[in-house]
Amino acid sequence: MLEDQVAFLLQKYLGNYVCGLSKEALKISVWRGDVELTNMQLKPEALNSLKLPVKVKAGFLGSVKLKVPWSRLGQEPVLVYLDRIFILAEPATNVEGCSEDTVQEVKRSRVREMEMKLLESQQQLNSELNSSWLGSFIGTVIGNIKLSIGNIHIRYEDIESNPGHPFAAGLVLSKLSAVTVDDHGKETFATGGDLERVKKVFEFRKQDISSTASKAHTYILRPISGKAKYTKVHVDEAKRSGQALQNAAVDLDDVTLSLSKDGYRDILKMADNFSSFNQRLRYAHYRPSLSVKSDPKSWWKYACRVVTHETKKASGTLSWEQLLRNARLRKAYVSLYASLLKSDMSRLVVEDNEEINSMDRELDMEVILQWR
Template identity: 35%
Template structure:
């Protein structure tokens, strides 16, 4: 977040002439359009706008780094010539916790994230997002019976994040329905944002996600993964050529998506990769050496591959494809005989191969996933102490978990219903006080209550 000392109340002239006090890079000059200036001036006069005294590229760099907490900066991002470049990013271990998958990130790396913004011709040229070299190594999540305290805290924080996102979406929808505000695209600023988003160019290249499992099928470790050479999306015209649409690009959507060398492999009886150092200590060059081989090379050419990619058994051999998608605008949806959405997909030859050993590996993996889903549904009821320390708590856990899984929660006794009502009143009071930022609020009591409740119940009480 930008410090208060860097924030100044600026008029239009100051915005056009100010320069960054840190590196001397001037702020972009606003277009010399009278209508544009009049609209922006009225916006300034109607409500005071706090404008950061920073280069816009620097501001976007700070925003990206704050909005994506799953990424850790290895090097400071560059922001010259209107481009934002973040390099050598590493993925946190809890990055996938919010998805509630039976896997966790062992290591992750993102080579570069580049954002190219044409400040001088914003709304006339596309904003470009380039992501290159996304490498992720995952392994099975730790069994809940041996979860450490920090692992439980990570799961709890992921649950809270899911609740916050659902609550924000609900409040935003209620606010819109009450205000009855017109769509954002009807305003000048909304139209500009819609044009930028509708013409966004995205390119993701050199992706390798690998999963190593020594638990699901005891005695038969296996590894599987997905590789992708390139995925690019651009706006197209009626002839299928790349273009820039200024007339409702987000409402009347035309997109061309190109797919290059998407593949999936599965290596049975394959032990996890072993390194001479910790994964977090790898240099970018070492990440590329280990993960990039096999992404762009033909599957039948193993002479140029390193030992990391040799003898790879493909379930889905590398395929290429082109997707064309067209969605009619709201004003064009008059004829019920004309489809509102049309898509055409052209892909190369698809080869699917599964042997008996791979089949057994996947059956065991599906069993583990099913058990994990059953466990995660009642994880909020699980006691935090060993069985030997509190046997009665574990008996209550078994009973409550059984009732919940069999959808028989209505058999609560009156004492349980009364206790739940008191708990709800207490939680609502504590949460209301926390929103008002009243003094002497015991946040630990709120957290303790939330640990024992289902996310849907917490959202309903809030």
């Protein structure tokens, strides 16, 4: 059971970012206590969680190592090591050539993320789960994960927001680490009541840029290093004191900002491009592949289809036939979804179910979440 939980968490967090992750291989390697994944390619939609029209042009994750101390689990932390994360990102704003499959994949990713947030919030409110042995044990393991990430290179390149004026931004870190600490800032292993007010310290170190690179590029934000502290307090304590449930503080060693007139203009152009993309994305899979001049009839059909859909949505009314069809669809959807949740590794089974995916293609995100 614990092996399934760990494998599920790995699939949940890594599956959204890397290609070809085998669920069975994960379960076997977790059971052995050591997970080692190497040379993984990042998915083009790996940056969807940023809620920006950005995609991975090229991405590489050198290695992921996870050590699970099964004999002392609940007494020693699970160690997670990631090394060599290289990401080259670019705008994902060309919706003219966007296929329906691409749009549906974006929708599935957002539904998955929103669903997990809803489930996590419900679990926090469920006192029976929180007080159970298994829930407490899993909470102890997750609350004490020790994370270390080395060699992080992230670069965003934009040549389309402002044609003729390419724009680039980057983040380079030699190391990012996170550990659980006590009230005095010393590394510790939290158990019992201490898990209700977890404290985590993050440390990030900059990677020095050579003098040659410094002359070749103009940086809005120079490489930085520093520490961050995250604190979660108990719900009752937060209510009594009036403070936030979660707090984060960042302490940077040295910050240098340099913004030119051209750089400011490029940032505004990029923001406009992002805004336009979000408006076009909703009906991207309806857009004709040919230009307006080449196929004006298809573009008129596209415009009518979008306006009709928006009008129906704004009116909030359905025909009797639509109402009956949606009622039947909901009954089938909820029944199938409930049966899938009873199976082993339920969330992964739902993700792979063709019938659920087929029905999801017809539904809006809000409807999918409501039915689930």
